[in-house]
Amino acid sequence: MTTPDFELEMGLIAQGYKRVAGVDEVGRGPLAGPVVAAAVILDPRDIPEGLNDSKKLAPSRRFLLDDQLRSRSKFAIAEATVAEIDDLNILRASHLAMKRAIGALSPNPDYVLIDGNLIPLDLELPAQAVVKGDTRSVSIAAASILAKNWRDQLMVDLAQQHPGYGWETNAGYPSKYHKEALQNLGVTPHHRRSFKPVHNILYQE
Template identity: 45%
Template sequence: MPTYSLIAGIDEAGRGPLAGPVVAAAVVFRPGHSVTGLGDSKTLSEARRHALLPLIREAAHIGVGIAEPEEIDRINILQATMIAMCRALWSLPLRPDRALIDGNRVPDRLDCDGEAIIGGDASIAEISAASIVAKTLRDALMQRADHRWPGYGFAAHKGYGTAAHMAAIARNGPCPIHRMSFAPIAQRALGLTPR
């Protein structure tokens, strides 16, 4: 059985929304460093995520990868998520021996050994930290998008298909960060849903 000295945890945020990028993060803890209180970012409050983020930055090397909406539309959300995860790993300042990925799929283009772990964001510290980094960054990007396209409420719903978001799309039409290939947007563009 091989032993691995440098383990990266990888997770993403933003696969499901109708707008905005998918953001992935890769985290490698520095030897002798750890952070207590980690968990799946979806179960932590925004305040808790923001409190943990500087602790993660202090204790770990971090890489980030992003796939923008036009790339998601071109290659599909699954492939865009996989490439964002690879970009996160590639942007680390060091090369890990092994990557642990939240979910059931290992990206094809990783340049180290990889293992997919379902529920890893709740059980593996490196993946939990990556989950928090990815979600915090994506939320910040959607806050910025709210200032640029103020008619959609991105700061509140982060691009997810809430009733308020769907009403804003019906009122304003899609904006440049909407994923035109996603069914609610594509159907509206084709005139298949009432405006």
């Protein structure tokens, strides 16, 4: 199993890019809630141990690394709303969240490593798309951790306003419980109307 490292970043730093940011998003697949992106510039001399793809980390480890990243890196977290997801489509909305996170980073990065195979349109910075980036680059892995923890907590908060969908455990993903609740309780303002299971319930007639 490969673990992410700092080699991509070191190569770019050697080319003269001082601030290389890793960018990742979380929440393309859920039926409810926003899509969330994070952008992270790690300090090459102070990289937290054990950074990895957020999906491969136990929650306790993720929370510990989240704390360390908040105190030891430069980062920004941004969202694209359910309305934006329905308006643009999920890919464009996730890229919008990425651009917002990159734009909110201070100091500004001068190069970005984007998880995936596409660079967001109109990104005015040098960038590289990195397939499976959260398993290759510690900066992208760091972004995946911050984005996932932020979004999971957001869904726990929304679950208190809209109980019965199980968002505190399924984070809005289409679990069996969530899909049954959609049938029984109906659609909330936080559901993505462009997603098929939600759309089908709204337009059953």
